[in-house]
Amino acid sequence: MNLVANAPSADGVWRQLRLLPGALDDGSPIDGEVALVVVQGLIRWIGPAADLPAAYRTFAQHDGGDSLVGPGLVDCHTHLVYGGQRANEFAMRLAGASYEEVAKGGGGIVSSVRATREADEDTLFALAAPRLQALLAEGVCAIEIKSGYGLALEHERKQLRVARRLGEAFGVTVRTTFLGAHALPPEYAGRSQDYIDLVCKEMLPALAAEGLVDAVDVFCERIGFSLAETEQVFQAAKALGLPVKLHAEQLSDLGGSELAARFGALSCDHIEHLSAEGIAAMKDSGTVAVLLPGAYYTLRDTNLPPIAALRAAGIPMAVSTDHNPGTSPALSLLLMANMACTLFRLTVPEALAGITRHAATALGLQGTHGALAVGRPANFVLWTVREAAELAYWFGNAPVHTVVRQGKVFPTI
Numbered sequence: 001m002n003l004v005a006n007a008p009s010a011d012g013v014w015r016q017l018r019l020l021p022g023a024l025d026d027g028s029p030i031d032g033e034v035a036l037v038v039v040q041g042l043i044r045w046i047g048p049a050a051d052l053p054a055a056y057r058t059f060a061q062h063d064g065g066d067s068l069v070g071p072g073l074v075d076c077h078t079h080l081v082y083g084g085q086r087a088n089e090f091a092m093r094l095a096g097a098s099y100e101e102v103a104k105g106g107g108g109i110v111s112s113v114r115a116t117r118e119a120d121e122d123t124l125f126a127l128a129a130p131r132l133q134a135l136l137a138e139g140v141c142a143i144e145i146k147s148g149y150g151l152a153l154e155h156e157r158k159q160l161r162v163a164r165r166l167g168e169a170f171g172v173t174v175r176t177t178f179l180g181a182h183a184l185p186p187e188y189a190g191r192s193q194d195y196i197d198l199v200c201k202e203m204l205p206a207l208a209a210e211g212l213v214d215a216v217d218v219f220c221e222r223i224g225f226s227l228a229e230t231e232q233v234f235q236a237a238k239a240l241g242l243p244v245k246l247h248a249e250q251l252s253d254l255g256g257s258e259l260a261a262r263f264g265a266l267s268c269d270h271i272e273h274l275s276a277e278g279i280a281a282m283k284d285s286g287t288v289a290v291l292l293p294g295a296y297y298t299l300r301d302t303n304l305p306p307i308a309a310l311r312a313a314g315i316p317m318a319v320s321t322d323h324n325p326g327t328s329p330a331l332s333l334l335l336m337a338n339m340a341c342t343l344f345r346l347t348v349p350e351a352l353a354g355i356t357r358h359a360a361t362a363l364g365l366q367g368t369h370g371a372l373a374v375g376r377p378a379n380f381v382l383w384t385v386r387e388a389a390e391l392a393y394w395f396g397n398a399p400v401h402t403v404v405r406q407g408k409v410f411p412t413i
């Protein structure tokens, strides 16, 4: 499957556009009609249509239909590649079982590990492709995809290879994250340290050498790995020159955020139980706070992440799907923006920055994604809305006119 080969080039002049507030890299507004020029897949010019240089007037013309133009969306935390699904656990939790109880009873992450190990690479690709397509149809132009359902070298490799293949087949920027320390595989029961040694000394170096790892993550949690184990994985990542990020303070406060900040982490994700010390550490390190309202909602969590304190500290907040079969079977980043506003009380501009600009920073992609600027790859979305707030207001439909991804046009209406 290769959708990219058939997609038309976006080169030319895009007109009949209005600018989504905050869309430009420098945050400046443009009143009235906007024009945007794409040359060889890169944004060459953007500004008031009235100021379009004469040289571009003979280029191919694209009618934007009076859409609002903004940067491509960025989904900065997903577990998109896995076998099976876990609707049975959804039913168990509805009947009263907690996430931790389900995990301790042999369900949870480990049940997805079984299904992922059984699936070959082509099967995993075929399962993940429609999930990715749902996100892309809504305007996602860059996505992070984690491993973590293989928990053995060959199976983690399989997941990461599928992630890379998805990026090529769909013409979307994929950042891979090695999450070998997601859960203890059953064959290592009671031997957590041995497994961490395997992760640090064998799995990570091998996969990094194969070019499959853009960043390294750990599930630092009572039902995951301890702070000391997390630090070992971070040391191994650092030795290989790889950036780290962390599933931190989701179900309890283990102090993972302080550790992550010390390692200059790209992001701390979940953070429902983040402490004042964690916030102070993140503030100093430039680490992005990644909010995952889909998991909060699915687990019917009641501990809100400390939004007001994050805001007061000036910590950038990203919003992501956390797509995974256990706690967030979500395939709409716009719905997550809506939930970040409704459940977490983000403002609309915060939620929109959370699925663009700050999400890009959480992936180290702030130079190329998350905002519109001359010289960047053409990744942008034409939205069929009158005003920006509609992007976080509607849910259940994607008001998309056209997605331009990596300089190719993917019309949706």
Ligand code: DI6
Pocket: 108, 109, 112, 182, 219, 247, 250, 295, 322, 324, 325, 326, 327
């Ligand atoms: N936190 C999450 O929300 C996902 N992983 C993690 O560490 C859940 C993964 C799962 O339940 O399969």
Ligand code: FE
Pocket: 077, 079, 247, 322, 324
């Ligand atoms: Fe996650």
